[in-house]
Amino acid sequence: MIRFLISRLVQFPLILAAIYLVTFFMAWVVPGDPFQKTDKNLSPQALMQRRREFHAENWRTFLVYYSGRVVRHADFGQSMQYDEWSVNDILKSALPVSITLGLFALIVALLGGVGLGTVAAVRRDGLLDWLSLSIALIGVSLPGFVAAAMLFIFFTAKLHWPPIGEWGHLRDLVLPGVALALLPMAYIARLTRVSMLDILGNDYVRTARAKGLSRGVVIWKHALRNALLPVLSYLGPAAAYTLTGSFVVEKVFNIPGLGQHFVNSILNRDRTMILGTVIVYSFFLLTFNLLVDVSYAFVDPRIDVTSDRGDA
Numbered sequence: 001m002i003r004f005l006i007s008r009l010v011q012f013p014l015i016l017a018a019i020y021l022v023t024f025f026m027a028w029v030v031p032g033d034p035f036q037k038t039d040k041n042l043s044p045q046a047l048m049q050r051r052r053e054f055h056a057e058n059w060r061t062f063l064v065y066y067s068g069r070v071v072r073h074a075d076f077g078q079s080m081q082y083d084e085w086s087v088n089d090i091l092k093s094a095l096p097v098s099i100t101l102g103l104f105a106l107i108v109a110l111l112g113g114v115g116l117g118t119v120a121a122v123r124r125d126g127l128l129d130w131l132s133l134s135i136a137l138i139g140v141s142l143p144g145f146v147a148a149a150m151l152f153i154f155f156t157a158k159l160h161w162p163p164i165g166e167w168g169h170l171r172d173l174v175l176p177g178v179a180l181a182l183l184p185m186a187y188i189a190r191l192t193r194v195s196m197l198d199i200l201g202n203d204y205v206r207t208a209r210a211k212g213l214s215r216g217v218v219i220w221k222h223a224l225r226n227a228l229l230p231v232l233s234y235l236g237p238a239a240a241y242t243l244t245g246s247f248v249v250e251k252v253f254n255i256p257g258l259g260q261h262f263v264n265s266i267l268n269r270d271r272t273m274i275l276g277t278v279i280v281y282s283f284f285l286l287t288f289n290l291l292v293d294v295s296y297a298f299v300d301p302r303i304d305v306t307s308d309r310g311d312a
Contacts, residue, residue: 008290016282020067023278027271028059034080034266034269054080054272066272076276081268089274095280097259098250102242104173105180109238113185114231117192118224121200132189139186148179148252176253180246184238186232195227236289243281 035050049059054077055065069075076087114159155175199205200223208218247259258277265273 004293005290008293011281012286015286016279019282020070020275020279023275024063024271025059027269027274028062030269032269034271054078056271062271066275070275070279074207076279077272079265079270079273081265081270087272090273090274091258091280094256094258094261097247097255098243098259099284101173101176101180101246101250101255102239102259104177105242105246106184106235106239108177109181109184109188109242110231110235112181112225113188114184114192116189116229118196118219118227120189120193121196122219129193132193136186136189139182139189142182144179144183145248145252147182148176148249151175151179172255176246176249176255179252180242180249184241187234188238191230191234192227195230196223198228199223199227232292232295235292236285236288239288240285241282244260 008102033047033058035047035054048057054062056062066077069077074088077092079085079087079090082090116132116135123129152175165288200219205218205223208222209215246255246257247262248258249255250259251263261273262277264270265277
């Protein structure tokens with residue numbers, strides 16, 4: 001296990017460097033000048049001065065300078081859009097909001113999806129099974145921004161749900177969290193249902209019942225533990241969706257998270273902000289995928305995460 005963790009940690013900077021280079025060249029080749037404001041055109045002299053301030057005379061200078069700052073000081077530099085803010089300052093203020101929303105949505109998706117899938121498998125072909133399949137179908141088919149808009153309109157206009165004001169109340173998480181959790185919850189419910197149906201037909205489940213264990217203990221303690229393996233495999237993509245999918249949801253609910261800054265940075269060609277946001281999110285996603293891989297060993301000790309063989 002230790003060797004596995006070390007090898008994965010060694011790969012982290014290599015993967016992040018590859019993501020940084022790809023993001024850099026994509027941001028550089030996109031048409032548009034980040035220093036040419038739409039409300040006021042700068043003179044050629046002022047425009048050249050701005051480029052020199054950001055070491056953006058050409059792509060080589062920009063890449064070498066900012067790559068060195070990131071490696072040596074973990075400093076993403078000044079934002080090209082917000083002259084008074086650095087990228088690090090924006091990340092420190094907005095990132096906790098986006099992480100809180102993403103983790104809340106992931107928890108809702110995990111608890112709701114596992115619960116729906118388990119009940120659907122136990123009550124197969126019943127009303128609860130039909131209800132879970134209907135929710136899964138809606139969750140898979142409905143885009144996140146549509147679900148966010150529908151929830152916002154219905155709860156604020158029809159039920160007079162308090163609009164999101166100053167971020168910090170638990171109610172501010174509910175509507176955007178549910179909108180963000182709908183898609184991963186649908187997938188988790190389907191994965192749990194299929195896996196539980198397979199597990200409940202195994203011999204050891206019937207043996208446990210024959211030994212006198214209650215139905216609840218067999219289902220929730222023994223069967224569900226093995227049925228969670230496919231769900232764990234999906235937690236990596238689910239975390240990626242809840243973190244990156246929050247961009248649109250934050251825009252709909254006017255949440256002061258990193259999503260709005262990232263969208264604005266793309267519209268304004270703010271290359272330093274784009275690079276900082278992508279690298280930080282990539283780091284969190286790589287870390288979460290590593291935690292998912294390690295959790296296999298705790299859920300099912302028979303799985304050897306350090307083995308390269310497919311039959312481990």
